[in-house]
Amino acid sequence: MDTLSAPHPIPVPDGTDTEIRLEVNGRKHVVNVEAGDRLSSVLRRQLRLTGAKEGCLEGECGSCTVLVDDMPVNSCLMLAIQAEGRRITTVEGLSGPDGELSSLQQAFVDSGAIQCGYCTPGMVMAAQGLLLHNPNPDEPEIRYALAGNLCRCTGFQTIVEAVKAETAR
Amino acid sequence: MKHISQPHPILDGVEKVSGRLDYLDDMQIGGMLHTKLVFSTVPHGRILHLETEAARQVAGVAYIFHHGNTPANTYNSTVWYEDQDEPEDERMFPMTVRHVGDRVAAVVAETPEAARKAAALIKVTYEELPAFLTCHSALDHDDRPRQEGGMHLAEELRFDYGRTDADFAQAELVVTSTITTPRTHHCALENHACVAMPESDGRILILSPCQSIFSVQMVTARALGVPAAQIRVIKTAIGGSFGGKAEPVLDPLCAHFAHVLQRPVGITLDRTETFTATRTRSGATGRIRTAVSRDGRILARDTDVRIDIGAYQTGGGFLPGAMSQRLCRLYDVPSQRYRGRAVLTNTVPSGAYRGYGSPQIHAISEINIDHTARALGMDPVAFRLKNLIEPGACDPLTGIHVGNARIRNCVEQGAECFDWQARRVPSDPSARFRRGVGMACATHINGCYPDFHEATTARLSLRPDGRLDLTCALHDLGCGSNTVLAQIIAEVLDVVPTDIVFSEVDSDICSYDLGTRASRMTYIVGEAVRRTTEKLKSRLLEIASLALNHAAVDVILEGGMFRTSGDSTQAISLAELFRWADSHGTALEAIESYRATANPGSYAAHFAEVEVDVLTGSVKVLDYLAVHDLGRALNRRLVEGQIQGGVQMGIGYALLEDISIDPATGAMKGDRFSRYHLVNAPQMPAVRTLLVERGEPTGPYGAKAVGEIATIPPAPAIVNAVSHALKRELTKLPITQDRIVASMR
Amino acid sequence: MRALRAPDLEALIALMRRSDGRIDYLAGGTDLIMARQDNSWADLIVDISQTAGLDVIDISGDMLRIGAGVTMTTLTTHPVIRRTAPMLAMAARHVGSVQIRNRATLGGNIASAMPAADLLPVLKCHAARVEVQRRTGRLEILEFDEVVLGRGQTCLGNGDLIVAVRLPLALASGRISAFAKLGPREVLTISRLNVAALADYDPVKNRLSQIRIVAGALGPAPLRLKTVEIVVGNRTVDQSLADDFLFALSQAVDRTIPGRATRPYKRRAILGLGLDLLRDLFVYEFDCTALPEQRV
Numbered sequence A: 001m002d003t004l005s006a007p008h009p010i011p012v013p014d015g016t017d018t019e020i021r022l023e024v025n026g027r028k029h030v031v032n033v034e035a036g037d038r039l040s041s042v043l044r045r046q047l048r049l050t051g052a053k054e055g056c057l058e059g060e061c062g063s064c065t066v067l068v069d070d071m072p073v074n075s076c077l078m079l080a081i082q083a084e085g086r087r088i089t090t091v092e093g094l095s096g097p098d099g100e101l102s103s104l105q106q107a108f109v110d111s112g113a114i115q116c117g118y119c120t121p122g123m124v125m126a127a128q129g130l131l132l133h134n135p136n137p138d139e140p141e142i143r144y145a146l147a148g149n150l151c152r153c154t155g156f157q158t159i160v161e162a163v164k165a166e167t168a169r
Numbered sequence B: 001m002k003h004i005s006q007p008h009p010i011l012d013g014v015e016k017v018s019g020r021l022d023y024l025d026d027m028q029i030g031g032m033l034h035t036k037l038v039f040s041t042v043p044h045g046r047i048l049h050l051e052t053e054a055a056r057q058v059a060g061v062a063y064i065f066h067h068g069n070t071p072a073n074t075y076n077s078t079v080w081y082e083d084q085d086e087p088e089d090e091r092m093f094p095m096t097v098r099h100v101g102d103r104v105a106a107v108v109a110e111t112p113e114a115a116r117k118a119a120a121l122i123k124v125t126y127e128e129l130p131a132f133l134t135c136h137s138a139l140d141h142d143d144r145p146r147q148e149g150g151m152h153l154a155e156e157l158r159f160d161y162g163r164t165d166a167d168f169a170q171a172e173l174v175v176t177s178t179i180t181t182p183r184t185h186h187c188a189l190e191n192h193a194c195v196a197m198p199e200s201d202g203r204i205l206i207l208s209p210c211q212s213i214f215s216v217q218m219v220t221a222r223a224l225g226v227p228a229a230q231i232r233v234i235k236t237a238i239g240g241s242f243g244g245k246a247e248p249v250l251d252p253l254c255a256h257f258a259h260v261l262q263r264p265v266g267i268t269l270d271r272t273e274t275f276t277a278t279r280t281r282s283g284a285t286g287r288i289r290t291a292v293s294r295d296g297r298i299l300a301r302d303t304d305v306r307i308d309i310g311a312y313q314t315g316g317g318f319l320p321g322a323m324s325q326r327l328c329r330l331y332d333v334p335s336q337r338y339r340g341r342a343v344l345t346n347t348v349p350s351g352a353y354r355g356y357g358s359p360q361i362h363a364i365s366e367i368n369i370d371h372t373a374r375a376l377g378m379d380p381v382a383f384r385l386k387n388l389i390e391p392g393a394c395d396p397l398t399g400i401h402v403g404n405a406r407i408r409n410c411v412e413q414g415a416e417c418f419d420w421q422a423r424r425v426p427s428d429p430s431a432r433f434r435r436g437v438g439m440a441c442a443t444h445i446n447g448c449y450p451d452f453h454e455a456t457t458a459r460l461s462l463r464p465d466g467r468l469d470l471t472c473a474l475h476d477l478g479c480g481s482n483t484v485l486a487q488i489i490a491e492v493l494d495v496v497p498t499d500i501v502f503s504e505v506d507s508d509i510c511s512y513d514l515g516t517r518a519s520r521m522t523y524i525v526g527e528a529v530r531r532t533t534e535k536l537k538s539r540l541l542e543i544a545s546l547a548l549n550h551a552a553v554d555v556i557l558e559g560g561m562f563r564t565s566g567d568s569t570q571a572i573s574l575a576e577l578f579r580w581a582d583s584h585g586t587a588l589e590a591i592e593s594y595r596a597t598a599n600p601g602s603y604a605a606h607f608a609e610v611e612v613d614v615l616t617g618s619v620k621v622l623d624y625l626a627v628h629d630l631g632r633a634l635n636r637r638l639v640e641g642q643i644q645g646g647v648q649m650g651i652g653y654a655l656l657e658d659i660s661i662d663p664a665t666g667a668m669k670g671d672r673f674s675r676y677h678l679v680n681a682p683q684m685p686a687v688r689t690l691l692v693e694r695g696e697p698t699g700p701y702g703a704k705a706v707g708e709i710a711t712i713p714p715a716p717a718i719v720n721a722v723s724h725a726l727k728r729e730l731t732k733l734p735i736t737q738d739r740i741v742a743s744m745r
Numbered sequence C: 001m002r003a004l005r006a007p008d009l010e011a012l013i014a015l016m017r018r019s020d021g022r023i024d025y026l027a028g029g030t031d032l033i034m035a036r037q038d039n040s041w042a043d044l045i046v047d048i049s050q051t052a053g054l055d056v057i058d059i060s061g062d063m064l065r066i067g068a069g070v071t072m073t074t075l076t077t078h079p080v081i082r083r084t085a086p087m088l089a090m091a092a093r094h095v096g097s098v099q100i101r102n103r104a105t106l107g108g109n110i111a112s113a114m115p116a117a118d119l120l121p122v123l124k125c126h127a128a129r130v131e132v133q134r135r136t137g138r139l140e141i142l143e144f145d146e147v148v149l150g151r152g153q154t155c156l157g158n159g160d161l162i163v164a165v166r167l168p169l170a171l172a173s174g175r176i177s178a179f180a181k182l183g184p185r186e187v188l189t190i191s192r193l194n195v196a197a198l199a200d201y202d203p204v205k206n207r208l209s210q211i212r213i214v215a216g217a218l219g220p221a222p223l224r225l226k227t228v229e230i231v232v233g234n235r236t237v238d239q240s241l242a243d244d245f246l247f248a249l250s251q252a253v254d255r256t257i258p259g260r261a262t263r264p265y266k267r268r269a270i271l272g273l274g275l276d277l278l279r280d281l282f283v284y285e286f287d288c289t290a291l292p293e294q295r296v
């Protein structure tokens, strides 16, 4: 998408597609999107990064959580065009080059924080976002930081334990 | 034991946490068409006209399906075995819609956007018919049974044993309660989805996150009017179900579309469609009367439940029976009368939902038990202990034994661990925040026995690499049931759980199994797998003795190696045995069918402490203890996960969750997460668990089920705790802020 | 439909004046993206989420100026806000989830004008003024009540932009404030009721001179509860003040939503919020001696 440059903006020609540049998990991509496409949709359908899920499309479930400049956001409530010029991290970007899990991901596995797994990528990203800004959260802080991520399987306890285990490390 | 009772992490955890596991909506299927469904906006109406012309003009639209061009075969989506005969009142697209959210049409198009755009252009004219949105209005209108041409009474079940009338007449005290439970939704995080595609041999392949591939196959076959053999079903990864994906809702449509268009077709519902157009938990209103003696013995009980099953029969007809059974397996009630009615209303259909009637009937009966204790001036724990059944008791209705039923241990140990006596003190009536403690008991089944189809078949074979292939229609719904089965195999063969390779859950590969339902996974399928593994083990030892040239009695299997006792030099691995057997033309596999012989009860007692803000009606759960008699925990971590998740769902059931049908329009008010609140992390207390592991002789390694029962006692335990805090009797669930505040006036 | 990103305020103003079709300003998107899910976007989407100049936070003289593009997260964490307008930081902390707060903006909260919005009672309580850049080119400094008119209604014409909000700061010490919110859940919950209070208090004399109280989710727009202010203004802070305050709050609900189904609930629930406010204002737990069920 074009960025206006003062004082004479360059309008994008009318039409459906806009070409945008996205930086996702350290890699640069050029994609054609419609102006109204949600970031979650572009990540999932165009970049085939399907870790982020679309559980509600209204900001309530957090299954679409990704980091934008290290801050957790609901990728369903951000247009793809708004992500240009920002650093996006999805769950796929947490694992190492050979697919080895990050220590936080491993803590999720070890603590039994995963059941059906549908909430898990979003949950891990929300937890990652928390730890980036507060490496030593206490339990109420962890629960507050995960309030925007619904899990219907676990009752959250093991998830909280996983985050605690990671802080203790 | 090396593997049983070990907290083995869930087997597919790494795929899930890395985002690599593909759920259906994550898969990329070449050439797939996309579907947008059009739903009824009226609760009851005859479709007079469907205007599809404008929609047809939208670029990319392949076809528009509706009642005029789809099979009119009727079916019942609950069916799971051949010849099962249930009232068939569903069809792909009905001419008369029966609830807001009923299916009217479907646009199938090249892109989701085109489908959506076209669907919005379809105009429907209805002749509106009278809508009955509650059991009350429906039965008022027509209370004849369906079999006699009635409109609303789907099923009625009554029983009466003992001397109910006489016992009531003689009782010193009779306590009556009327309790209402809400309609709720499963809210699995993965929305409902299905993909179907033509196969080269003319069949249709369905990919479905389901609870029973054979149910999908049979229901779809009936809807399409083709033999079941024409339909092949593969289960995909599933993002939660809780009963919501037990009934094939989308599969028949999707299969038909793929068949007509000869292209892969996908349907993915959005969250609101998942709420309004799939299945829900039925709502119930129960009037329950309990007759007791002054010293606290239950003499007789009389229960009358009306169950709102929504617009279609589905499995709603089983609910009166399921509920009645639970009333007979928890307390020793000498005389009992029961009437359960499943009522059709013009609301979203109900279906299986974690506990199948148990959460409703336990809310009704366990809240009444507390009311009764209060009327007697007795402590609720003491009152329960006076009346709970003993191990080995017999269900007075069916004559089935409840097995090693340890509910008394649950209550006794729980009360001690929770420090019940000391905490059950009146709250300060002048305080704004009032504390209370409450508890509730529950029972649930283990499988479908004595129903004839309660059986399963497993095949286990040795692979060339020394690992093992398990072939069985295993529907792990995300709870980790496959992990537990792998632990069972690992235990018998002394291998590691990660050595077990699970076959695809494919109707072409697996023998018939009725799927994950009725708390049968660990208890029935686990036992089938254990027996199959034992059988394979004998076979392996027999062949190993030939390979090692030793008497079979001397050969042992240890750490993946066959050795002869006494001689440590002679040993061969599983992989070597495979090669030996292969070169001798011997197959190394075992198949075993296991048919259940019992249906013991699982039991639980839950204890909760709450703090209620009497001004705002907000409730905070401060402490929670869940005590479970599950025979034996095969994997403690997974068991605790089931319990903690069950408690979360149960707290929501008690305090927040309600799809809430608008009495004026029939539309669902709680049709999205911003209007249907789930308990989130800050709202959840830490849940302590206490397991009573006394062993169930008929279960694998003594195990019984825990997944469903975990969500049954929380709601009555919470309501009882709030009632204790407020010295009020709260009877209408969920006990929302408004209802609590209203009760204070 | 097309989309543009405005790098800075100057370019944005130039654009709004030059273009003639309908414009959708897209800030955090937490309200707008759902409102446009049927693809009803305006001809031009202007992404203002990275617009320099909308993210300012500065103090000049007795005025705190906060750019419309400041996010909830920044409001909760920024030292200047926390020091000079703690109530605003507090209210922002109560908005949505982390994910929402990282995107949702001050300007979006005002422009959406939802009755349950959490920042609005605080802004009104602070007698905030709003800088509105009209599409015609004029910059207007408007009173809060001139901007937020009702449920989803503002003074903004299409293409008009909220640039910043101005809060007058207290010159003397003794300014105290509190914000309380009630929803079905503790976190990630839309307010069923929220109340902001800003007061001048002398802790030595234990005397409250003046107080301003604004409630949200009681009417289409935030409502100043003047009758309550009169009851408690210029008084010694003690239990009798608390009793009168609570009673007046409840009466205010009765007057505001007389026939509503939610009245019986809200007239009582506001007592809870009232007690929370008193606790946060005076760091003292007042008794709840006069529980309504004991009074009547």
Ligand SMILES: Cc1cc2nc3c(=O)[nH]c(=O)nc-3n(C[C@H](O)[C@H](O)[C@H](O)COP(=O)(O)OP(=O)(O)OC[C@H]3O[C@@H](n4cnc5c(N)ncnc54)[C@H](O)[C@@H]3O)c2cc1C
Pocket (backbone or CB within 6 Å): A058, A059, A060, C024, C025, C026, C027, C028, C029, C030, C031, C032, C033, C048, C068, C069, C094, C095, C096, C097, C100, C103, C104, C105, C106, C107, C108, C109, C110, C111, C112, C116, C117, C118, C119, C156, C160, C161, C162, C163, C188, C189, C190, C191
């Ligand atoms: C899950 C969820 C939870 C929420 N919880 C809360 C809550 O607890 N409390 C609460 O108050 N709100 C809540 N909200 C609502 C929302 O987050 C806020 O209203 C937020 O402040 C909107 O800001 P935004 O930047 O996202 O606005 P956008 O969605 O970008 O825009 C909203 C509207 O404002 C207009 N607009 C935005 N900026 C300007 C500007 N500078 N000038 C002119 N017009 C402008 C847009 O054109 C649009 O019409 C919640 C929303 C969600 C999805």
Ligand code: FES
Pocket (backbone or CB within 6 Å): A053, A054, A055, A056, A057, A058, A059, A060, A061, A062, A063, A064, A065, A074, A075, A076, A077
């Ligand atoms: S899909 Fe984005 S929050 Fe639910």
Ligand code: FES
Pocket (backbone or CB within 6 Å): A113, A114, A115, A116, A117, A118, A119, A120, A150, A151, A152, A153, A154, B189, B239, B240, B478
């Ligand atoms: S693990 Fe299933 S939703 Fe969280």
